[in-house]
Amino acid sequence: MIDQRKLPCRKTYVVCKNYPAVIRAIRDLVIRGAPAIGVAAAMGVALGALKIRTRNRDRFEAKLDAVCQEIVAARPTAVNLRWAVERMKQVVTLNGDDTVEKLQSILVAEAKKILAEDIFINRAIGRYGQRLLKDGSCVLTHCNAGALATAGYGTALGVVRAAAEAGKRIEVIADETRPFLQGARLTAWELMEADIPVTVITDNAAGYIMQQGKVDAVIVGADRIAANGDVANKIGTYMVAVLAKTHQVPFFVAAPLSTIDLSIITGKEIPIEQRDEKEVTHFQGKQTVPHGVVAQNPAFDVTPHRYVSAIVTEKGIITPPFKAKIRGLFASG
Amino acid sequence: MIDQRKLPCRKTYVVCKNYPAVIRAIRDLVIRGAPAIGVAAAMGVALGALKIRTRNRDRFEAKLDAVCQEIVAARPTAVNLRWAVERMKQVVTLNGDDTVEKLQSILVAEAKKILAEDIFINRAIGRYGQRLLKDGSCVLTHCNAGALATAGYGTALGVVRAAAEAGKRIEVIADETRPFLQGARLTAWELMEADIPVTVITDNAAGYIMQQGKVDAVIVGADRIAANGDVANKIGTYMVAVLAKTHQVPFFVAAPLSTIDLSIITGKEIPIEQRDEKEVTHFQGKQTVPHGVVAQNPAFDVTPHRYVSAIVTEKGIITPPFKAKIRGLFASG
Numbered sequence: 095m096i097d098q099r100k101l102p103c104r105k106t107y108v109v110c111k112n113y114p115a116v117i118r119a120i121r122d123l124v125i126r127g128a129p130a131i132g133v134a135a136a137m138g139v140a141l142g143a144l145k146i147r148t149r150n151r152d153r154f155e156a157k158l159d160a161v162c163q164e165i166v167a168a169r170p171t172a173v174n175l176r177w178a179v180e181r182m183k184q185v186v187t188l189n190g191d192d193t194v195e196k197l198q199s200i201l202v203a204e205a206k207k208i209l210a211e212d213i214f215i216n217r218a219i220g221r222y223g224q225r226l227l228k229d230g231s232c233v234l235t236h237c238n239a240g241a242l243a244t245a246g247y248g249t250a251l252g253v254v255r256a257a258a259e260a261g262k263r264i265e266v267i268a269d270e271t272r273p274f275l276q277g278a279r280l281t282a283w284e285l286m287e288a289d290i291p292v293t294v295i296t297d298n299a300a301g302y303i304m305q306q307g308k309v310d311a312v313i314v315g316a317d318r319i320a321a322n323g324d325v326a327n328k329i330g331t332y333m334v335a336v337l338a339k340t341h342q343v344p345f346f347v348a349a350p351l352s353t354i355d356l357s358i359i360t361g362k363e364i365p366i367e368q369r370d371e372k373e374v375t376h377f378q379g380k381q382t383v384p385h386g387v388v389a390q391n392p393a394f395d396v397t398p399h400r401y402v403s404a405i406v407t408e409k410g411i412i413t414p415p416f417k418a419k420i421r422g423l424f425a426s427g
Numbered sequence: 428m429i430d431q432r433k434l435p436c437r438k439t440y441v442v443c444k445n446y447p448a449v450i451r452a453i454r455d456l457v458i459r460g461a462p463a464i465g466v467a468a469a470m471g472v473a474l475g476a477l478k479i480r481t482r483n484r485d486r487f488e489a490k491l492d493a494v495c496q497e498i499v500a501a502r503p504t505a506v507n508l509r510w511a512v513e514r515m516k517q518v519v520t521l522n523g524d525d526t527v528e529k530l531q532s533i534l535v536a537e538a539k540k541i542l543a544e545d546i547f548i549n550r551a552i553g554r555y556g557q558r559l560l561k562d563g564s565c566v567l568t569h570c571n572a573g574a575l576a577t578a579g580y581g582t583a584l585g586v587v588r589a590a591a592e593a594g595k596r597i598e599v600i601a602d603e604t605r606p607f608l609q610g611a612r613l614t615a616w617e618l619m620e621a622d623i624p625v626t627v628i629t630d631n632a633a634g635y636i637m638q639q640g641k642v643d644a645v646i647v648g649a650d651r652i653a654a655n656g657d658v659a660n661k662i663g664t665y666m667v668a669v670l671a672k673t674h675q676v677p678f679f680v681a682a683p684l685s686t687i688d689l690s691i692i693t694g695k696e697i698p699i700e701q702r703d704e705k706e707v708t709h710f711q712g713k714q715t716v717p718h719g720v721v722a723q724n725p726a727f728d729v730t731p732h733r734y735v736s737a738i739v740t741e742k743g744i745i746t747p748p749f750k751a752k753i754r755g756l757f758a759s760g
Binding site for chain 1: 603666
């Protein structure tokens with residue numbers, strides 16, 4: 095996988111040869127973005143399965159379960175991680191008669207399938223979502239919900255890409271997205287590579303830019319969506335949503351169904367990962383906060399559904415009220 | 428003056444021996460904060476006056492005017508800069524019969540008086556403002572409106588200091604304040620020195636923190652206040668104000684009368700300084716935005732008066748509607 099900590103200055107790769115390496119990569123933000131984490135998790139389960147040295151099916155399953163538990167614990171907020179691991183476990187259950195060897199190859203195939211499906215799903219999200227963007231639109235986005243956050247193409251940026259591919263002139267304003275600067279480093283990088291005009295601003299400037307009437311739409315990804323449409327996403331997303339409502343700018347969320355967690359009724363129940371304060375107090379090794387002062391570093395926030403104008407999924411676009419429509423997305427198979 | 432670009436890691440001083448050095452210090456953010464800029468500007472005028480080599484009063488005034496114009500142009504948004512320079516010019520007008528030599532010493536004395544008055548004014552702001560903060564309050568602030576932004580004590584942080592001096596337990600949450608990190612570097616530093624508990628967050632986390640119900644009040648400084656109460660302050664202040672209103676948290680502005688510009692009817696007319704994009708694209712020399720991607724770097728935004736719960740001045744606290752009350756502050760002499 096591309097080491098996203100090094101972008102945009104260097105494009106280097108991290109090769110994970112076993113599942114603990116995958117867990118480290120997820121935890122240390124070598125790879126991030128809910129769908130990308132899901133794919134990496136599936137690959138991690140497959141790698142873990144290949145290393146289990148037993149022909150006894152029960153022992154294999156017990157060991158695989160332990161691997162799965164470790165992987166799920168890598169990061170708490172993005173539900174795609176759990177979703178992907180559950181899907182891998184289900185494959186084992188569904189193939190109850192197969193040998194361990196056969197199961198191992200089935201798991202590898204399933205992980206590859208999840209990877210391929212993710213790109214396919216992103217393209218579907220893009221196809222539906224691009225209808226929301228008019229020719230000449232200026233779109234503000236927060237964090238990176240692009241090709242780098244997925245197996246490729248992107249969710250929020252997939253919508254932007256699809257609009258551009260449909261011949262629309264789209265301009266993007268990217269919040270830099272402190273503390274990890276996914277917007278400045280990753281969104282700006284992949285849009286530049288895609289020849290889509292992009293301007294980076296500090297997160298602080300989003301209000302000013304909206305006041306100037308420059309933003310036609312906000313589009314972001316999601317790390318987990320509750321059954322009522324509340325959206326957990328990168329810290330600061332909620333602020334952008336409140337500003338969008340204040341300025342009557344539509345606020346769109348683009349995410350695959352695997353991001354929706356029907357077991358979570360409202361966003362209040364979504365666990366918010368608190369990351370190391372050093373990500374705030376230090377910048378690429380340089381200290382910015384006086385020694386002895388504490389910092390708080392929540393990685394996500396929850397945007398209540400009343401701020402969300404539409405959710406774009408691979409099965410189409412839903413608008414408020416979300417609850418029944420979200421259930422409907424799953425009911426339709 | 429303390430070189431604020433180097434804090435909190437190093438406490439070094441920049442000595443300005445002539446007015447171009449003062450202009451550079453203001454423009455390059457060695458010194459920042461509206462009241463501090465005002466004091467520095469007055470000192471700059473005095474330094475400029477001392478270097479004028481003529482005994483002819485008319486020629487002296489013409490040369491001093493040129494110095495004043497250059498100083499006023501150093502930064503466009505903070506009105507205290509212009510206010511201080513105008514006050515220095517007025518001293519010349521008021522002493523029409525004096526010799527150049529006498530005028531020079533009067534100007535030096537006036538600059539020192541502006542310095543001394545600023546601390547006195549801040550203490551008055553603190554004394555009034557601290558009534559707004561209850562014992563046990565958690566106060567969120569943006570940027571640095573502290574001792575470092577003034578001749579000493581601070582405006583917004585002066586209110587916090589006064590509350591602490593009155594025996595109240597006050598806890599501060601400091602937005603780090605990108606791109607220059609005045610919150611992380613300066614507010615955290617001076618509160619730590621004052622033994623007032625402070626936690627630093629990214630600007631993105633302010634919404635999350637308010638959602639958790641942790642913030643009892645927001646208090647910020649100002650760079651210019653229009654006649655209707657609209658407030659220009661550090662970029663991102665408007666976002667915090669919108670969030671405060673959303674969460675029914677009072678939003679207080681602490682500023683001396685010299686920050687109020689009665690010639691400006693609404694905030695829309697306040698010029699917003701656009702600073703070098705490198706402050707966004709580079710971090711202490713390190714590039715964070717891909718080469719070739721543009722950034723926008725507005726240094727301030729305007730918070731409309733409807734978001735402001737109260738303005739604390741050295742003459743007392745005013746609440747909405749502001750217009751007549753602001754005029755009243757000046758009428759009462």
